[in-house]
Amino acid sequence: MKNTLISLFQSRFGKDFRLYASSGRINLIGEHTDYNGGFVFPGAIDKVIMAAISPNGSDRVRVQSVDLNDYCEFGLREEDIPQQQWARYVFGVCREVQKRGFAVGGFDAVFAGDVPLGAGLSSSATLESCFAFAVNDLFNDNKIEKFELARIGQSTEHNYCGVKCGIMDQFASIHGKKGCLMRLDCRSMEFEYFPFDPKGYRLVLVNSKVKHELVGSPYNKRRESCERVASLLGMETLRDAEMADLEGVKDKISEEDYMRARYVIGEKQRVLDVCEALERGDYETVGQRMYQTHWGMSKDYEVSCEELDFLARLAERCGVTGSRIMGGGFGGCTINLVKDELYDAFIGAVKKEFPAQYNVEPEIIPVVISDGARRIE
Ligand code: GAF
Numbered sequence: 001m002k003n004t005l006i007s008l009f010q011s012r013f014g015k016d017f018r019l020y021a022s023s024g025r026i027n028l029i030g031e032h033t034d035y036n037g038g039f040v041f042p043g044a045i046d047k048v049i050m051a052a053i054s055p056n057g058s059d060r061v062r063v064q065s066v067d068l069n070d071y072c073e074f075g076l077r078e079e080d081i082p083q084q085q086w087a088r089y090v091f092g093v094c095r096e097v098q099k100r101g102f103a104v105g106g107f108d109a110v111f112a113g114d115v116p117l118g119a120g121l122s123s124s125a126t127l128e129s130c131f132a133f134a135v136n137d138l139f140n141d142n143k144i145e146k147f148e149l150a151r152i153g154q155s156t157e158h159n160y161c162g163v164k165c166g167i168m169d170q171f172a173s174i175h176g177k178k179g180c181l182m183r184l185d186c187r188s189m190e191f192e193y194f195p196f197d198p199k200g201y202r203l204v205l206v207n208s209k210v211k212h213e214l215v216g217s218p219y220n221k222r223r224e225s226c227e228r229v230a231s232l233l234g235m236e237t238l239r240d241a242e243m244a245d246l247e248g249v250k251d252k253i254s255e256e257d258y259m260r261a262r263y264v265i266g267e268k269q270r271v272l273d274v275c276e277a278l279e280r281g282d283y284e285t286v287g288q289r290m291y292q293t294h295w296g297m298s299k300d301y302e303v304s305c306e307e308l309d310f311l312a313r314l315a316e317r318c319g320v321t322g323s324r325i326m327g328g329g330f331g332g333c334t335i336n337l338v339k340d341e342l343y344d345a346f347i348g349a350v351k352k353e354f355p356a357q358y359n360v361e362p363e364i365i366p367v368v369i370s371d372g373a374r375r376i377e
Pocket residue numbers: 030031032033034035122165166167168169327328329
């Protein structure tokens with residue numbers, strides 16, 4: 001990827017450049033808890049977006065996407081918003097940097113990546129993080145705090161892409177550290193690195209290839225349900241709510257809002273249970289909570305789909321310790337915690353049974369926990 005980028009940049013722009021990368025993410029547990037002020041447990045992975053970038057001395061940005069084979073040029077004023085969705089991520093990052101009083105000049109860029117698109121690995125946050133990191137380095141002497149870079153990506157989603165996402169994806173993509181998951185408290189925004197090397201187990205993703213696209217998905221509606229319940233409870237977020245609080249307002253809310261809140265309150269506890277279990281090396285509990293999350297996301301939060309339910313059931317039948325839909329939902333991957341000795345049989349069953357049922361070859365993605373946003377050259 002690196003060599004292709006370099007030669008494409010040279011042939012298109014013919015000058016010196018800097019090279020940056022940022023990473024996709026996994027999340028062990030804690031889904032849809034970020035915008036509810038709860039905990040998440042993500043890590044960056046070895047799937048990246050890489051960009052060759054050089055300031056061009058003008059007030060225009062010229063950017064080439066290798067994978068989409070598309071080019072876009074735009075100015076840096078609000079009214080210059082580009083048509084292409086992918087370019088809005090880059091434009092939004094530039095605008096959000098400017099809104100915070102930092103500098104962005106024109107630049108030329110070529111980018112490419114191997115984060116599968118629409119698989120729930122956060123390709124859009126990866127793109128935002130890569131450009132936020134680069135703009136900070138190229139134009140601001142790295143004066144913008146790392147956490148603010150994550151917020152810049154999140155605001156890009158809110159203000160330029162129509163997704164009212166939480167902070168998890170951009171946080172993970174920026175802060176990721178090799179070999180470590182991160183437990184982030186999305187209320188206080190405190191986090192800690194958690195070395196993750198489960199002896200005798202492997203983490204593997206199975207991509208159903210059902211396209212996951214949060215833009216225009218009911219993601220925002222899920223968030224609205226949670227906010228309605230929290231506000232009825234007189235709370236800022238569902239972080240502070242217990243099941244008993246929810247039961248107390250059950251007849252004042254819709255069945256749907258009740259189910260959404262029930263999932264979130266349960267998930268908040270599951271993240272804490274998983275952290276405790278990991279400290280004891282108790283992977284059986286970790287796995288049980290993962291399955292509970294899956295069925296909570298499927299039945300109460302209603303963000304799964306037939307294919308992902310099929311994969312979670314298949315995993316359970318193969319004796320996989322834990323399996324669940326990962327990320328926002330509506331398609332994408334399952335994340336699976338598998339004992340070494342069961343790995344081959346599980347992958348074999350997935351490769352045989354999924355295509356037989358859905359006529360689609362699933363993609364198997366072993367997880368390697370890696371560094372987040374960085375300058376490479
Ligand atoms: C998406 C969002 F972008 C995250 O903020 C988070 O809410 C996630 O869905 C669900 O946990 O990836």
